[in-house]
Structures are given as C-alpha cells and as structure tokens.
Amino acid sequence: MGCGSSNALDDDTASRPVSSTHVNKMKAHPIESGNQPAALLRQNSKPQQNPSAAEVKEQGTPQMVRQMSERELAAIQKIQKGLRRSKALKRAHAENQWKIFADLDTRDESDTLHLASFMQTLLDKVPGGAGGIDAETTRRLSTKDEDQLSKEGGGGEQQQHIDMNQIEVMVDAHVHGEKDNFECPHDITPQVASAVLDLFRANGRLSLKSVQRIMKQTYRILQTVPNVVHLDVPEGGKMTIVGDIHGQLNDLLFILEESGFPSAKNLYVFNGDFVDRGEKGVEVICLLFALFAAFPAYVVLNRGNHEDEAVCRTYGFYNECTEKYDEMTTKMFLEVFRYLPPFTVVSDTIFIVHGGLFHDENVKLSDLQDINRRDYVAVPPVPYPECVIGLDEATKRKEYLKQLLRDALWSDPRPDLGQMPNPRGAGISFGPDVCAKFLANNNLSMVLYTHVKYTCK
Numbered sequence: 001m002g003c004g005s006s007n008a009l010d011d012d013t014a015s016r017p018v019s020s021t022h023v024n025k026m027k028a029h030p031i032e033s034g035n036q037p038a039a040l041l042r043q044n045s046k047p048q049q050n051p052s053a054a055e056v057k058e059q060g061t062p063q064m065v066r067q068m069s070e071r072e073l074a075a076i077q078k079i080q081k082g083l084r085r086s087k088a089l090k091r092a093h094a095e096n097q098w099k100i101f102a103d104l105d106t107r108d109e110s111d112t113l114h115l116a117s118f119m120q121t122l123l124d125k126v127p128g129g130a131g132g133i134d135a136e137t138t139r140r141l142s143t144k145d146e147d148q149l150s151k152e153g154g155g156g157e158q159q160q161h162i163d164m165n166q167i168e169v170m171v172d173a174h175v176h177g178e179k180d181n182f183e184c185p186h187d188i189t190p191q192v193a194s195a196v197l198d199l200f201r202a203n204g205r206l207s208l209k210s211v212q213r214i215m216k217q218t219y220r221i222l223q224t225v226p227n228v229v230h231l232d233v234p235e236g237g238k239m240t241i242v243g244d245i246h247g248q249l250n251d252l253l254f255i256l257e258e259s260g261f262p263s264a265k266n267l268y269v270f271n272g273d274f275v276d277r278g279e280k281g282v283e284v285i286c287l288l289f290a291l292f293a294a295f296p297a298y299v300v301l302n303r304g305n306h307e308d309e310a311v312c313r314t315y316g317f318y319n320e321c322t323e324k325y326d327e328m329t330t331k332m333f334l335e336v337f338r339y340l341p342p343f344t345v346v347s348d349t350i351f352i353v354h355g356g357l358f359h360d361e362n363v364k365l366s367d368l369q370d371i372n373r374r375d376y377v378a379v380p381p382v383p384y385p386e387c388v389i390g391l392d393e394a395t396k397r398k399e400y401l402k403q404l405l406r407d408a409l410w411s412d413p414r415p416d417l418g419q420m421p422n423p424r425g426a427g428i429s430f431g432p433d434v435c436a437k438f439l440a441n442n443n444l445s446m447v448l449y450t451h452v453k454y455t456c457k
Contacts, residue, residue: 092441115144139332141219179204188217193294200283201253208325214286217293227369229300229344237265239346243354243450244304245270247278247317247443252287262295269344271450272354272409273302276315282324285333303340303373304354305409305426305451310378338374342408351444355451356411358404359384359419359431361437368408371401378406378426412452 015065074277182199183208184192196214199206206214233239240259245252261264274288275281292299312318321330343364344352359362380387384403388396410427414420415430435447 055105059407091351098145101147110294120273131294137328137335141216141332141335159204181207182210183207184210184213186213186217186292187219188214189449190261190294193290196287196290197256197261200249200287203265206286208329211282211286211325211329212332214289214293215329215336218289219336219339221293221296222336222341225296225339225341227341227343227371227373228365229341230348231267231300231344232347237267239267239269241269241271241352241448241450243271244273246273246282246306247275247280247281247284247320249278249280249283249287252284262291262298264298267300268299269300269302269346269450271302271344271351271352272340273451274301274304275317275320276306277311279320281317282321283339295423300344301340302344302352302354303337303342303409306375307337307340308378308409309334338376340373342371342373343368345444349444350446350448351439351442352448353408354449355407355409355427356413356449357428357434358407358411359428360400360404361434362441363404363438366441367401367404371405372398373405376405377402378410402446410451413449 179199179202182196182204184195196206231239238259240255242252242255259268262268268291270288274285278284288301289301290299306315306317317333318330321333341352344364346352380402384399384406388399391399405457407427410422410424411420412424412429413426413435414429416433417433418432419428419434424431438443439447
C-alpha cells in the first residue's frame with residue numbers, strides 16, 4: 001500500500017481519435033449539398049425527422065466520418081483533452097489540499113498530545129485535582145439505583161455535580177418522556193435503543209438519569225469483554241464497519257438508516273474516535289452505547305485514540321459533555337472509555353484496529369489479550385523503551401504491553417518498508433512488510449484500520 005494517488009494527466013487517452021459513435025451523437029455542421037449522397041439529401045428535406053440507427057448504418061458510417069474535416073476532429077479532440085485535464089487538475093488540487101491539511105493537523109496533534117499529557121500528569125499528581133478517575137465516579141457507574149445515590153447526601157464536592165432530585169422519577173418500566181428530557185428505564189433493550197435512535201432523529205435530548213443508565217449498563221457489559229473480540233458473520237448476513245464518527249450525529253443516523261438496525265444478520269463494528277471535533281459527541285456516544293447495551297453480541301465498539309481523557313480535554317468532548325450535563329457525567333464517560341476493547345477479529349481472518357500495528361513485529365494475539373487496557377497513557381513521562389532500562393522482567397513485560405496499546409491506537413501505515421517514529425507523537429509508522437509479517441504470524445488475511453490520514457494504494 002502506498003500513500004497518495006497519481007496526478008499524471010492521461011494525455012494518451014485524451015489524444016484518441018473520435019469514434020464514429022461519438023460523431024453520430026453530435027449535431028453535424030451544414031455540408032454543401034453537392035457533396036452529399038442522394039439518400040442523405042432526401043433525409044435533409046425532412047428536417048423534422050432524424051435518421052434511425054439502421055438508416056445511418058445503411059448509408060455508411062465511415063463515409064460520414066470522412067466528411068468531417070480534420071479541423072473539426074482536431075477541435076473535438078482538443079475539447080476532450082481539455083476536459084480530462086481540467087478534471088485531473090481539480091482532483092490533484094483537492095488531494096494536495098487534503099495532504100496539506102493532514103500535515104498541519106498532524107503537527108498540531110503531536111504538540112497538543114504532548115501538552116495535554118503533561119498537563120494531565122500534573123493534574124493526576126495534585127491532591128484533590130480534577131484529573132483522573134476517582135472512586136466516586138466508579139461507584140456511581142457500579143451502583144444501579146440512582147435514587148439511592150440521591151438519598152446518601154453528604155454534601156461533598158462530588159455530590160454537587162449530580163442532583164437526582166431535579167430529575168423526574170419514572171412511574172413505570174416503559175419508555176416515556178418529553179422530547180427535551182427523554183426518560184428511559186434501567187434495562188436498555190432493543191426497544192429502548194430504537195426509541196433513543198428516534199429521539200435523536202427528532203433532535204431530542206436524553207435526561208441526565210437516562211444518560212447515566214445507558215452508561216451503567218454499557219459499563220457492566222464491557223467489564224466482561226476481552227481485549228480481542230472474535231466475531232463471525234453468519235451465512236447470509238452482513239457486517240458494517242464504521243470509523244471515526246467524531247461527533248457527527250447526522251452521519252451516524254445516515255449509516256444506520258442505510259445499513260439497518262443491528263440484528264443477528266446485521267452486525268456492526270464501530271472502530272473508535274466516536275467523540276471530539278463534532279458538536280454532537282454526547283449524542284453519538286449515547287446512541288452507540290445504547291445500541292451496544294441492547295445488542296452486545298451484534299455491536300462492537302473498538303477504542304480509538306480520542307477515547308482518552310487527555311485528548312478529550314483538548315478536542316472538545318470534555319467541555320461539550322460538561323456543558324450539556326455536568327462534570328461527573330463526563331468523568332463517567334471517561335471511565336467507560338477505559339474498558340472499550342481495542343481489537344476485533346472477524347471470522348478468524350480480518351484484524352480490525354483503530355490505529356495500526358506495533359513496534360514489535362512478532363506480536364501475537366495472545367500478547368494483545370494480556371494487555372491491561374485500563375492502564376493507559378498516550379505519552380508516558382519516559383518514552384518506551386528507555387523507561388524499562390534496569391527494571392525486572394515482570395515490569396518490562398507490563399511496560400511492553402502498555403506500548404502495544406499505544407501503538408494500536410496511534411500508529412499509521414506508510415508506503416515504504418520498515419517502521420519509523422510516527423509524526424503524530426505516539427505509535428509508529430509501519431510499512432507493508434510489517435503488516436505482512438503480523439498477518440503471517442497470526443494466520444490472518446487482512447488488517448483494517450480507520451485512523452489513517454492519507455489514502456493508500
């Protein structure tokens with residue numbers, strides 16, 4: 001696979017002579033009557049009628065082509081060539097614009113990543129700071145009864161974020177509620193997921209309690225999901241793989257409309273980067289969590305590099321969620337993100353990962369299962385492998401697995417062989433030989449990733 005596509009103009013194609021078919025479809029210029037065949041003169045005496053294809057064939061198509069002057073043929077060829085050249089230039093201009101944007105975005109992403117990681121490290125070290133996932137966040141995700149939370153009181157700083165008394169308590173177990181404060185039950189069933197989908201189609205809003213209920217069921221299911229999810233497409237079924245929605249709710253709604261609701265015959269893999277950049281990240285992640293909670297066997301949510309606190313604080317989701325709901329709800333989302341699986345294998349053939357492959361070309365799927373996906377930092381204070389110098393083997397293994405997760409979320413392909421540091425600031429840039437070796441070592445046929453910035457061939 002090589003980056004980019006050719007911008008060369010198809011001069012050979014542009015200079016091809018015009019075929020007789022093309023000429024027959026054109027409106028011919030007036031010709032001196034003395035040079036026309038008798039049959040054609042009779043046809044011209046009836047200007048309201050055009051000769052049929054059979055009549056033209058009988059009259060002799062080669063003779064009609066010869067009647068066009070060389071100047072006319074050259075003009076038609078020139079027009080064709082100009083049109084092809086114009087299209088090629090427009091395509092090349094668009095590709096160059098995208099590459100420039102991608103380069104600038106990569107540089108910005110690298111600088112932002114290191115700054116965000118540095119600031120997050122400071123926040124984590126400050127007692128009582130805003131960083132990290134605290135025990136209160138985990139407790140709220142693990143507690144099913146919101147009414148019990150509201151009765152506990154305490155008046156502490158964390159308790160101020162969520163006031164359950166301000167939210168209407170449900171009176172039955174059915175989906176109901178107003179468009180701008182939609183209420184759903186504890187159990188997120190397919191019917192509830194469908195109601196959430198319809199709500200967002202109508203530009204509605206979930207209540208705070210509903211958002212947290214969806215998160216809690218998702219959280220409990222994700223705790224049972226392995227790092228490498230194995231999924232088989234049933235006979236007669238299909239699978240839709242979606243990457244990098246980035247808060248674009250309309251795109252997600254369109255995909256679900258076109259591909260259909262999840263089912264045993266209609267599987268989905270959403271391959272990370274659900275939030276940030278777009279203004280509907282909260283709605284996107286709520287809908288995806290609802291679909292996953294309702295169809296855990298048919299919907300897979302792979303983790304992307306934006307499902308991380310340091311990145312979410314910089315690219316928009318943290319502020320968006322806090323403004324729409326509150327900071328505790330934002331922290332609950334970040335805690336759920338830590339449990340998202342990084343890998344999916346489809347029919348023991350296709351390996352799906354958000355970013356790309358690994359600095360170690362000999363990685364096995366069993367290594368990936370050993371990763372503690374909850375213990376993740378995009379950019380460690382001391383980069384790998386310098387951070388393992390002088391450490392015992394157990395600690396080296398732990399840091400090695402951490403680096404595999406960073407590679408999975410941040411790496412990018414490149415057209416050249418081998419590997420090199422990734423300009424993004426995390427992961428690696430890997431060549432086709434690295435990909436081929438990984439596939440051979442794990443008896444796979446294809447690697448599918450959606451994190452790439454460039455179109456490869």
